[in-house]
Amino acid sequence: MNFNGIPLHPLVVHAAVVLTPLAALLCLVFALVPRWRWAVRWPALVVSVLGFAAIYVAYLSGEDLEDRLNIRSEMFETHEEWAERLRLAMLVLAIVMVVAAFVLPFRSPLTSTGERAARLGVLSIPLVVLLVVGALFVAYAVYRTGDAGAHLVWDGTPT
Template sequence: MEINGVPLHPLVVHAAVVFVPLAALSALVYALVPRWRWALRHPMLAVGIMAVGATQLASLTGESLKEDRGLFTPLVEKHEMWAGRMLFSMWVLVALMAVAWWVLPHVTALAGKADKEVRVKALVLPVTVLLPIAAIVTLVFVYMTGDAGAKAVWG
């Protein structure tokens, strides 16, 4: 896949490079700073959905670039390995973000400073613990993927 002779993968990757860390950081803040949940609730989920879409598209265009150009080197394979892990972690993160969006209580400053009722109390603690862990793992994977991709291109 190309646009005017430029492979689509390097263009799409920039969307993932922006949205994945934003999604992970917003998930961290959402889980760890309850008083900001009411403001972050919808933007966090929207950025998460955009990040998983950008990551999926980067994966598809990367596979296409590898096949079209015959890039079967060990460095490209390493980049592909980390990219697969990042894609999986991003899907896990966005799923946890959706559950957190639905489950975690949030103070709505516009409606009287009272927490919204918890929908499933048994999920509050697991989501509050798993969401930051998934966000940190995703940040590590996005770094490792980018580092391996840079080495594959420039190394």
């Protein structure tokens, strides 16, 4: 996969590197600061879905780049393994965020109706826990994936 003669992978990775930690941060705020849920709900949902899309395209373009360059090394294997974990973790986080956006209660200062009750109150605590654990793991996984990818590209290159 190329874009204007350049492999797509290094281009798309930049979107994933920005959107993924931002999604993790927004999901943490949504989960842990109930009074801000009304303001963070849509940004967290949209950025989580876009973050997954960026990771998915980066994953596919990375697979394509691997096939074309025929790279095999321990660092490459590490990068590939963490990319797979990140892809799955971000998918789970995006799904949990979509559910949480419509299930967890929030209070909007724009209406006088008070706090919107949880639609499925039984799910409130598990959703908060899943959002926190998922966001923390996604943040760690994007770091490990990016670190391995950076070492793969830059080790041995004079700076």
